[in-house]
Amino acid sequence: MFRYAHTNIIAKDSKRLIDFYKKVFHCKSIGEVRDLRGAWLDKMTGIPNAHITGEHLCLPGYGEDHPTLEIFSYDDMAMADSPQINRCGIAHLAFEVDDVEKTLELLLQEGGGQIGEIVRVEYKDGKKAIFVYATDCGGNIVELQSWI
Incomplete structure (x- = not known):
């Protein structure tokens, strides 16, 4: 399996x-x-x-x-450089959410950070989405996405 x-x-x-x-x-x-x-x-x-x-x-x-x-x-941890969205390796965890703006607001209130701007995208097939990259309270990169 x-x-x-x-x-x-x-x-x-x-x-x-x-x-x-x-x-x-x-x-x-x-x-x-x-x-x-x-x-x-x-x-x-x-x-x-x-x-x-x-x-x-x-x-x-x-x-x-x-x-x-x-x-x-x-108990004993090695510290890493700050994560960057364009570095080699695993870049981020993505979560599909109901409302990107509200989730980002809660994320910021809980100690996370925002990396880029919230963007709205329309793909050639007509699908639309809202995205933003952010960080959790530990500095790990997360993507918030909502398909509309």
Whole structure:
């Protein structure tokens, strides 16, 4: 069997980022809280005495058989440069929302940031959408989109 399982975000403060994703993007707790350590984790991560805490969240729009958003913190973390939308690698998480403007407002109230401007686009096939890039409270890039 092949299926997508989860996306992992490492956060300075996993509890704060978990709360952010619950409030802003309607992610839900599913009882998969983690407090991981041990020789198996040290071997898998290559980090001696690794300790990970965090939680898996159900992404909005999914039922029981779902991929999750895994938000973890390590006791000892390496800091990265600021994320940029045009860097190689995974660039952003995208969420389809009812109202881009209202969701962006809530995102900003909860400690996120805005990267670019809100844009309205009409594709050649007549589909219309509203988009904006933003950051969560941990600095990770997210896209808000609404198809109209």
